[in-house]
Amino acid sequence: MFSTKNLILALAIAFVSQSVAAQDIGLTKQFSNCMDKSNGVTSSMIDCLEAESKRQSGRLNRAYKDLTDQLSPQRQKQLQLAQNAWVTYRDENCEFYDDPEGGTMATVNANDCFMSATAARAKELETLAGISTPSAAQPSPLAQSQAPAPSKPNTNNAAQSLTGPQKNAVRAAQSYLSISAFSRDGLIEQLSSQAGNGFNINDATKAVDSLGVDWNQEAVKSAKQYLQMMGFSCSGLIQQLSSRAGAKFTEKQATFGAQRAGAC
Secondary structure (H helix, E strand, O other), X not given: OOOHHHHHHHHHHHHHHHHHHOHHHOOOHHHHHHHHHHOOOHHHHHHHHHHHHHHHHHXXXXXXXXXXXXXXXXXXXXXXXXXXXXXXXXXXXXXXXXXXXXHHHHHHHHHHHHHHHHHHHHHHHHHHHOOOOOOOOOOOHHHHHHOOOOOOOOOOXXXXXXXXXXXXXXXXXXXXXXXXXXXXXXXXXXXXXXXOOOOOHHHHHHHHHOOOOOHHHHHHHHHHHHHHHOOOOHHHHHHHHHOOOOOOOOHHHHHHHHHHOOOO
């Protein structure tokens, strides 16, 4: 069984598998096929990431132009300022991942950060422009009907006010979710622990519950990350996903994640 410490260390290696699984942001089949053929060779993965970054940059530029064409001159200026600020953040943030002491895996993480951020921003602009996200995997009606309900429904809504610390916890939670998969309990623990962000546990809980996260899909992503690192049996993966020393998903979420990841 992985300890919490080992899990945190393993997340650095799992960043790229997160990208492979993140078809909801519109990553292409070419990228998925390229990663499958890379066999975990870092130089090959970097080539795949760089090629996909170019494709996603082209998609981002098209979405930006389509949205700009729909806006008034004043709103176009607002969008330009926002986009310039986002580009600066993306570049600085992803450069941080390229730790000089991290070897080639740090370069993989930095390229993954750039590619994933670009794809996510492209999807955001496409949504604003009313454009369907390309290559997005849509769940089948059967899949939707079989999905178990989250262990604790989101009781908050967008209109409910949050305190300053809670808003900061929301930002931290969103950042974590953009990097890797988390269970509800796992994310609350990460935000509230002294080894994490040190938020008050009540603030961390309220922040996480305000996000409306689909924990079933987080379990699927987490299961795929584990399977990228090593082989698991169906029962072994469910145990790892639901263990308090593992990912802390509920039993139903863990079972759903293991099944959808192909371990069962």
